[in-house]
Amino acid sequence: MNGVELPTWAALPAAILLVIGGVLALLGALGLLRMKDFYLRMHPPTMVTTLGAGCVLIASMLVSSALRGRPVIHEVLISIFLVLSAPVTAMLLMRAAVARLKKRASRE
């Protein structure tokens, strides 16, 4: 695409990492759709947030480094941000779910 030829050492691992990321995203979505309980449903999207996003970010780093001819690592910013924000989100959502269940149980 765009008439720029990617070298093989960047194109092949980037393609494999993109496929792995896509399959992980699909598996996480199927888990989100099919699990029975909210506490079970918390788990599959976490896999996509860490591992799937990590795969796509590494592929992006490889391709942009190969195109510029120097190491480009600004994608680390997104991965650091995701690693910092995913546990906070999961913990707050879980606490909200527990509090809502308790409130409903005390009302009945």
Add this chain to the structure above:
Amino acid sequence: MNELFDHAAGFAALCFVLAMGCALVRLFIGPSAQDRVLAYDFMYINGMLTLLMLGIRSHSSVYFDMALLIAMFGFVSTIALAKFLLRGEVIEP
């Protein structure tokens, strides 16, 4: 080799779209409010991954900034929704 790479990017885009469709179904049928928030969280992660994949494919660095912005705003809105579910109020006096 570039052809293989383009096919891989297309496959990844298809997977992300299907994952967003599954999350949309969960968003509509989710029995409780926290299920909907979780599905929304998953959807913005998938949108960010799609933007990154488009950036890889078109060899442009503009998409990276958009992906970073989506990650930040999605995090803030998920935190706001979870806080609202927890306390009934987002910013407490």
